[in-house]
Structures are given as structure tokens and as C-alpha cells.
Amino acid sequence: MELRQIEYFIEVAQREHMTEAAVALHVAQSAVSRQIYNLEEELGVQLFIREGRKIKLTPIGNTFLIHMQQAFDMIERAKREMAESLDPEKGTIRIGFPSSLASYILPKVISEFREVYPEAKFTLKQGSYRYLIDSVIKGNINMALIGPLPPSEKKIKGETLFIEQLVALLSENHPLAKKKSIKLNELQGNPFIVYPKGYILRDLVMKACKLNGFDPEVAFEGKDTDAIKGLVAAGLGVTLIPEISLIDSLPRCTVMLPLEEPSVTRGVGVIIPTERELMPTEKLFYKFLRETFATLEGFQEQVQE
CATH class of the missing domain: 3.40.190.10 (Periplasmic binding protein-like II)
Structure with a gap:
């Protein structure tokens, strides 16, 4: 079994098309077909089912692909490691x-x-x-x-690098906006803008609010920190956000307020x-x-x- 055969096999398996694989590999289709044929002959199994111009992996072919991808990744990693060891x-x-x-x-x-x-x-x-x-x-x-x-x-x-504070981000027109700091329970009854489920910052916010006697009303969700900032700037709700994410990028029409009681932190x-x-x-x-x-x-x- 040659490294070239493995490379051709993986490319064909991923594309399920011999011609497209040949184009990606910058070789003639006949060369790809020949290497796949030789590989199947050597292994004594059928790796692909031909369906006109399209081809699909057989069950044993799919198993072989998983192992060959792992092997190829190890080879590529070894090549990178050798190069990086030199410099x-x-x-x-x-x-x-x-x-x-x-x-x-x-x-x-x-x-x-x-x-x-x-x-x-x-x-x-x-x-x-x-x-x-x-x-x-x-x-x-x-x-x-x-x-x-x-x-x-x-x-x-893992190793903790630093501890960061979460702060409240409010629209500048919010009734609490002129305060120097706030207590977390002062945000009770406000619509909250949070990350979707599965994001740890959402869990931290929900848990902190619950420990302070209320379940926040989730009005909007945003996967991106800038999107959450924009929704707050538009006056659509409030949020708790890492203070570091606001350095040099506090959105217009918003205010950042420290939480005086209790502080909400996370280790990064x-x-x-x-x-x-x-x-x-x-x-x-x-x-x-x-x-x-x-x-x-x-x-x-x-x-x-």
C-alpha cells in the first residue's frame, strides 16, 4: 500500500466523484482510477459502489476511510513536527x-x-x-x-490564566443608566439579552440571577458578543458581559455598570x-x-x- 494510494482514496471518498477528485489532485482521472483499482486488488475488498458517474463507499470502505484518515493525519502531523523541530x-x-x-x-x-x-x-x-x-x-x-x-x-x-469580572451593559436611556454601580437584583423584571443554550456565559448569567432571587426573562439571544452589544444599544434589553470584552469597544448609546452586590466572575x-x-x-x-x-x-x- 502506497501513501499516494491512500491520498487518492481519501480524496475520492470525500468527493464521491472520480473526476472531481482527479481535478483536486491535479492528475488524470485514469491515474486515480488505476490507483483505486490497485488498492482494492491489494486489499481484496470492494471499497466503492459505482453508480454512473457517482461513487459511494461500501460499509467496509467507510471503515477503511476512518482508519486511513487517522493514519494520514498522523503522517501530516509527523511532517509538521519535523519541520517545526528544525525551526x-x-x-x-x-x-x-x-x-x-x-x-x-x-x-x-x-x-x-x-x-x-x-x-x-x-x-x-x-x-x-x-x-x-x-x-x-x-x-x-x-x-x-x-x-x-x-x-x-x-x-x-487546563490552567487558569486570570479571573475576569462580569458587568452590566445597559442602554443609556435605561432608568438605571446614571448610577455608578448596581446590585444584580435591580435588573429583575428587565428583558435580558444572552447567549444561546450551550454557551457557558449564558449559564453563568442565569445562575447568578437565580442565586439573587429571580429568573431573568430572556428576550433575545445572540451567538456573537458584538450582536449582543448591538441589541443592548438598541434598547431591547440588558445583559451581563465580561468587562474585558468592552475595553476599547463600548458601544455607542450604552453604559457599563459594575456589579456591587454580588460580584459575578469567571476564571479564564x-x-x-x-x-x-x-x-x-x-x-x-x-x-x-x-x-x-x-x-x-x-x-x-x-x-x-
Whole structure:
């Protein structure tokens, strides 16, 4: 079995079309057909069912695809690791992040990292809390910024980087807008704008309100932090939002109010897999993250700049 045969097989299996696979591989269709035929002869099984111009995997072909994708991923990973071992400052960091860290924290850290390692590259994935955890476990990414750290996940490990405050965001026309700070229960009876179910920030908001004697009335949901800010600016409701997400980006027609009683916080950290090593360049970035947020005081000084 040759590596080229595996590559051709995966491409055909994903596209379910011999001609399209040949175009993607930049080879003649006859070359692809011949390699697939040779592979089936060598294995002694039929991997595809031909249906005119379309082809589909047989059940055994589907099983073979799963194993070959894993094998091919391991080969590609080994090639990247060898290249990065020779020059770790030029590799790629694959990292995930939630919407709430997209506007300030992640760009700031990446910018500072690339001042030290200007040729490092990043592959970024944004998603919900569960999506980020699953992506690290499955190997789609090798680390993720997340808050709070998951309490019990055997295939990942995490480290808290800093603790952030959640604040109230209100329209400037809201009756409470002129106050310097508010108690959380003062928002009872207001329509709330929150993240959808499955997002950890929604759970934090709902739990905090419940502990203060009320269940918030959810009027609107938004997957993106900027969308939530926009809905608040339009006077459609109130929200609790990480203070850091408002640095340099407080929407027009809104006010940010600290919560004086009780404070609502979440820990933000980084998670990495336990069952595989980080790539050399990712190890550099992981070390950089830990050093950057080594002390809460040092991080707060950066935020205030």
C-alpha cells in the first residue's frame, strides 16, 4: 500500500466523484482510477459502489476511510513536527476561543507573541464552550482559551490564566443608566439579552440571577458578543458581559455598570490535550500564555494601558 494510494482514496471518498477528485489532485482521472483499482486488488475488498458517474463507499470502505484518515493525519502531523523541530519559530499554532475573548484578549496576546516570533502562524477556531472542549479532545485544535475551565474532562488539562469580572451593559436611556454601580437584583423584571443554550456565559448569567432571587426573562439571544452589544444599544434589553470584552469597544448609546452586590466572575484559562504532545511552536505559545498571565496584577496593568 502506497501513501499516494491512500491520498487518492481519501480524496475520492470525500468527493464521491472520480473526476472531481482527479481535478483536486491535479492528475488524470485514469491515474486515480488505476490507483483505486490497485488498492482494492491489494486489499481484496470492494471499497466503492459505482453508480454512473457517482461513487459511494461500501460499509467496509467507510471503515477503511476512518482508519486511513487517522493514519494520514498522523503522517501530516509527523511532517509538521519535523519541520517545526528544525525551526519552531515558524510553525503554526491551532487555537480555539469563545466570542467573548475575540475582541481584545486573543488579538492582544497574538500581537505580543508575534513581536517575539514574527514568522509564527495561527489557525483560529471560534465556537461555543462544548465545541472548544470537543475540538481539543478530537485533535481539530491543540489548545483553546476557555472560561471557566471544565471541572472533569479526562482527556484535557487546563490552567487558569486570570479571573475576569462580569458587568452590566445597559442602554443609556435605561432608568438605571446614571448610577455608578448596581446590585444584580435591580435588573429583575428587565428583558435580558444572552447567549444561546450551550454557551457557558449564558449559564453563568442565569445562575447568578437565580442565586439573587429571580429568573431573568430572556428576550433575545445572540451567538456573537458584538450582536449582543448591538441589541443592548438598541434598547431591547440588558445583559451581563465580561468587562474585558468592552475595553476599547463600548458601544455607542450604552453604559457599563459594575456589579456591587454580588460580584459575578469567571476564571479564564487554557486547555490542552492529555493524550498527545503539543507541536513545537504551540509549546512556545503555551509557555508565552502562562508567562503573560503569570500574575493577575500584571495582567490588570496591561488592560489599563
